[in-house]
Amino acid sequence: MEISSMGRLEVRITTADVGKRVSVRRLGHTGVTQEKFTDTVGVLTSWDDGVLVITRRDGERVRIEESSLVAGKVVPAVPARRRGPAASYEELARVAARSWRPVDGERLGDWELRAAGGFTRRANSVLPLGDPGIPLDDALAFVRRWYGERGLPAYVQTATGAVGAQEALCAALEARGWTREVTAELWTGALAPVADRAEGSGVVLSREADAAWLARYRRTGVGEVALKVLGSGASVWFATVPGEGPVPAAVGRCVVDGRWAGFAAVEVAPELRRRGLAGAVMAALARRALEEGASAAWLQVETDNAGARALYAGMGFAAHHAYHHYREPQASGVVRN
Known part of the structure; x- marks a missing residue:
């Protein structure tokens, strides 16, 4: 002080x-x-x-x-020391966006409008990485019309807690009646320690999400559009741990993009949790990502998911920034994160 x-x-x-x-x-x-x-x-x-x-x-x-x-x-824009690989917010935001691509989109200046039939907020929200090129109120009106034409509520994805993040935009949205529905965090860590974990045997890797993988994936509405989103990215891998029946014991997804490996959709059968299966999935995926030249890892985790946060912290991950989805005033319809 x-x-x-x-x-x-x-x-x-x-x-x-x-x-x-x-x-x-x-x-x-x-x-x-x-x-x-x-x-x-x-x-x-x-x-x-x-x-x-x-x-x-x-x-x-x-x-x-x-x-x-x-x-x-x-005070300085970020603390002098931060755990994990050095990376800017914009770099991570673009890498994360490339790993979860929409099926429909449009540019508004430096804003990217994304739509995928309502499958997840990440693929059905605006990613504002700069100036929309028009006054904010005009930009938000354009956004609401664009999503309305597609039968979707308008969402804007923002971030806080990193250089170049959008605290000012968050405040502007709230002042205009937009509601923050979900807050999550993007965590980063070194890739090698994840790959070096003892777990990893018995995991089957594939380039496509087959019917068994989808049976364990807990999202609703996994149709053709969702499959396109899941399969998007520079180099996509799906991991499966076979179970005693047709539904796998655990699954996971990883997108390798340059130096980054992004983990997502790590799901374990409820009765088999805390037995190392999530670690096994991530270790197998990390080893493949290392073979493709990646060295750093990222993942997204919701703030109320205590089990996942403890698991990832034990692997050496730490929060880089928080991100939020703001929903337009008086919108209708439901989109899961």
């Missing part, structure tokens, strides 16, 4: 710092002692009418009365 040469806390941020990452300290209640100070770090997304709004790394928006501030300063 900023301290003057006289040893006093100082507020060294102004409205001109909107859009920057800041650290502030405030009183919990007017007049209480120092023990009640609260610190907040995030992007200053607005400062209007005596109220600051700071968007934290996980997307949470914190409203702070200007009168409660006791200290504040601009």
Whole structure:
């Protein structure tokens, strides 16, 4: 926290710092002692009418009365040290998008509009990696018309917690009545430790998702469009651990794209969980990705999936950034993540 040469806390941020990452300290209640100070770090997304709004790394928006501030300063855009392979948000966003391609799309400036018949939000949302080329309200109106013409609710996928992420866009969407429905995180890690795990025997790899693989995959509505999405990517591999019956004990998917291997759709039969099958699937896929020249790994995990988060942390993965899906006001229809 900023301290003057006289040893006093100082507020060294102004409205001109909107859009920057800041650290502030405030009183919990007017007049209480120092023990009640609260610190907040995030992007200053607005400062209007005596109220600051700071968007934290996980997307949470914190409203702070200007009168409660006791200290504040601009801080570096990201912490000096971060676990996992070095990568920018934009690089990872583009790699992730290439691994889960829609069947229909259109460009609006630097925004990519994606549709796939409603199969997952990731393939049915806008990926805004820059300027749409027109004012925001006009861009959002275009987005709503575009998805409406396809019988789909409009979603915008945003990110927080990394350089180049979209805290300001999140705030703008919320101010316009868009609702954040899902928050997840993209995690990264080194690929070799995943491949070096003892698990991996008995896993069958294939270039296509066959009927048995799909039987274990828990998504609904896996039709022709979904199969196209699942099969999209530079180099796609499907892993299967055979079970005692026609339905596999476990499955997984990996897309190799340059230095990156992206893991997804890791599913294990409920009665067989915590027996190392998910690790076996990922180890087998990681070994194949290493053979194709990849060295780094990424995956996406929802914030409330405690079991998966513990598994991936044990493999050396760590969160790189959070991402969110914002739904248009008063939209109808349901799309799973």
